[in-house]
Amino acid sequence: MIRTILTYPNPELKKKSAPVNIITEATRDLARDMSETMYDAPGVGLAAPQIGVHQRIIAIDVTGRDERPDLIVVINPVIVHAEGEAYEEEGCLSVPKYAANVRRHAHVVVKGLDLDGNEQTWRAEGLLAIAFQHEIDHLDGILFVDHLSPLKRDLFQRKIRKMAETAAGAP
Ligand code: NI
Numbered sequence: 001m002i003r004t005i006l007t008y009p010n011p012e013l014k015k016k017s018a019p020v021n022i023i024t025e026a027t028r029d030l031a032r033d034m035s036e037t038m039y040d041a042p043g044v045g046l047a048a049p050q051i052g053v054h055q056r057i058i059a060i061d062v063t064g065r066d067e068r069p070d071l072i073v074v075i076n077p078v079i080v081h082a083e084g085e086a087y088e089e090e091g092c093l094s095v096p097k098y099a100a101n102v103r104r105h106a107h108v109v110v111k112g113l114d115l116d117g118n119e120q121t122w123r124a125e126g127l128l129a130i131a132f133q134h135e136i137d138h139l140d141g142i143l144f145v146d147h148l149s150p151l152k153r154d155l156f157q158r159k160i161r162k163m164a165e166t167a168a169g170a171p
Helices: 025-040 126-139 150-167
Strands: 045-047 057-060 072-083 086-092 095-104 107-113 119-125
Touching: 025 045, 025 057, 025 072, 045 126, 057 126, 072 119, 072 126, 086 126, 095 126, 095 150, 107 126, 119 126
Parallel strands: none
Antiparallel strands: 045 057, 057 072, 072 107, 086 095, 107 119
């Protein structure tokens, strides 16, 4: 089922998500909804709080194609190692029509559980490494725009205000 993606500045996006203690059929249903919602958007990653569920679950498919072999779903993901620097343009399904360069690590090692509850390790670089960091941030209530310099953040907020005014029909 495709869920509604919450968008900035919805306060639900700022809340910290709780670890998943037990993986049930409901967890797998939620993960399926997350990937369907991500592919439909379309996007390359989605975290559960983006659909208003404050559980530590992320879905990533950097190919963006609904063919599933590249779909990664991680429960309770933790970055256990990070190195190098990246500075690439990012967007977010919760921050429509905005993109900006963000400083990230170039390589990460992520540990977490798969949908069968088995501990897995992912070693990522490039777009996948950035996606892991971006999605795990969501679980802590952090959006990519929170990483911008004060000047860029100010420009972003002005743009959002302008878009809201235009949508409301204000001059
Ligand atoms: Ni995002």
